[in-house]
């Protein structure tokens with residue numbers, strides 16, 4: 655099933671001499687369950703694309719359909735609810751709340767949505783990500799790799815159908831990078847999620863199902879790989 659589709663998506667910033675075409679006519683279609691890498695140089699429009707896919711920002715023109723729904727036809731409240739329930743974001747900078755402990759950070763999206771966290775499911779995620787013994791720690795007491803795992807757990811807690819990750823391994827060493835990708839893949843398979851991940855790392859991209867290259871706001875290449883990472887817990 656097609657889970658995500660963009661048609662002639664454009665995002666322009668500024669005007670006149672300062673006009674930046676961050677996205678300049680992106681049309682793509684992503685199947686449910688795909689693990690997609692988005693690759694491109696700095697400034698090529700990757701984050702802008704991810705933000706549009708998740709309804710974090712409005713495009714200048716074009717459409718984004720998620721599970722058949724035109725998300726930019728929703729009003730602001732509906733869009734917020736859609737985002738909370740359907741999309742899990744993993745930001746490169748983790749965006750953890752420093753004064754909340756690991757557990758509180760992870761369940762925050764549920765609480766913002768007025769829902770009770772499913773304790774068993776939270777426990778499963780914590781086990782899978784290997785951070786079950788860290789729930790009482792503050793983010794500042796964790797390594798970068800551990801903080802990234804917390805950010806991933808937080809993205810998964812609402813059982814989103816789509817996980818959008820902006821350079822989730824950008825600050826990690828190569829071993830942890832492999833591990834984080836393996837975990838994303840594992841959780842994706844386990845919870846039937848579609849995962850779209852931005853990366854600078856071409857080798858890492860090859861471990862995804864599909865690689866989309868972006869240059870100057872346009873797709874320049876889009877292909878399936880025969881790779882795939884296996885992850886042993």
Ligand code: ADP
Nearest residue numbers: 667674676694695696697698699700701702703
């Ligand atoms: P990437 O994630 O690939 O590094 P971005 O999507 O962040 O690229 O940015 C694409 C282009 O859009 C860049 O030229 C960037 O400077 C510009 N851009 C991004 N966000 C804004 C903004 N809020 N205002 C003005 N220009 C922006």
Ligand code: MG
Nearest residue numbers: 700701702820
């Ligand atoms: Mg970026």
